[in-house]
Amino acid sequence: MNVLVSGGAGYIGSHTVRELIKRNHFVVVLDNLTKWHRAAVQGAELVAGDTADRELLRGLFRKYGIEAVMHFAASSLVGESVRRPSEYYYNNVVKGLSLMDAMVEAGVRFLIFSSTAAVYGEPREVPITEAHPANPTNPYGATKLAVEGAMRWYGEAYGLRYASLRYFNAAGADPAGDIGEDHDPETHLIPLVLKTALGLLPRLEVYGTDYPTPDGTCIRDYIHVSDLAEAHVLALEALAAGAPSAVYNLGNGSGYSVLEVVRAAEEVTGRPIPVHYGPRRAGDPSVLVAGSEKIKADLGWRPRFTSLGDIIGTAWRWHLGHPGGFEK
Ligand SMILES: NC(=O)c1ccc[n+]([C@@H]2O[C@H](COP(=O)([O-])OP(=O)(O)OC[C@H]3O[C@@H](n4cnc5c(N)ncnc54)[C@H](O)[C@@H]3O)[C@@H](O)[C@H]2O)c1
Structure with a gap:
């Protein structure tokens, strides 16, 4: 299919572009390059522009015969969203609707959307299935x-x-190892841990040691970006083959604490990772683990990277080869 990927120069988008191309789809990336890097896009047309630009979208849909959109472009820092909700509603909701309007106008029928576990808020039970009530506790999840x-x-x-x-x-x-995670600012645990292993950060800040978990630190479900990418392509191909619209969780189904991630990274890198224990951050649930049975049953998706060590290993390869991230 001919697919427009918004935010395709970003972390998850660029990995999905690679998967789309592997499966012989034609890809046009639309990215305003506020957050990411040209070098992350290989083998696809890269158009520097904004999802709010209706004229541009109209032209791209027509010129490339676009049949589907994968929409990654968004602002996605939880803390920033609390301080600046207006920007988040504008970039994520207003521009998201504008993109959907452009699709409707041009008759582009299929949309794959990057949603988040943040829509659930504080979980009532884990694993969290799609049936869990959605009650976001920050503007990012709400958008x-x-x-x-x-x-x-x-x-x-x-x-x-x-x-x-x-x-x-x-x-x-x-x-x-040629593309990977390079956010600025970086807020995600694994890249922060690996930057600490590289000596680029003096120590890892651990937020909270008194959560009701075995070692007192937060537990999260880590899903490999290539497994996410594959899920996007499966979802698109299913829609095009007549599958109904759907909402799916994507996780590994097992949770690891912050300290377990640190230990696993020490093993992978063979380097010590100094940590500093600080207070909890507001709004961090103690445990988030996904129930992803629905997408397995409907689309036959299976994560290939189920071991935390393997996931960290791929990230380490990227960071070792690109300690400063993508060339700016
Ligand atoms: N990284 C995660 O763990 C995670 C978890 C859940 C959901 N998500 C969602 O997945 C998506 C991708 O996340 P990521 O980590 O790859 O983010 P990212 O910041 O690396 O990529 C987003 C890209 O979108 C671009 N962009 C932003 N607003 C734009 C606009 N209006 N027009 C054009 N381009 C725009 C940025 O330049 C960037 O390249 C986001 O929607 C995010 O909310 C990410």
């Missing part, structure tokens, strides 16, 4: 849920068909 709601009604009214993929913690890098 993703708002777009999910809009997709449903666009489906009813305009025939838009969609898959909303609620990722847990994306991690790792393409095993080839």
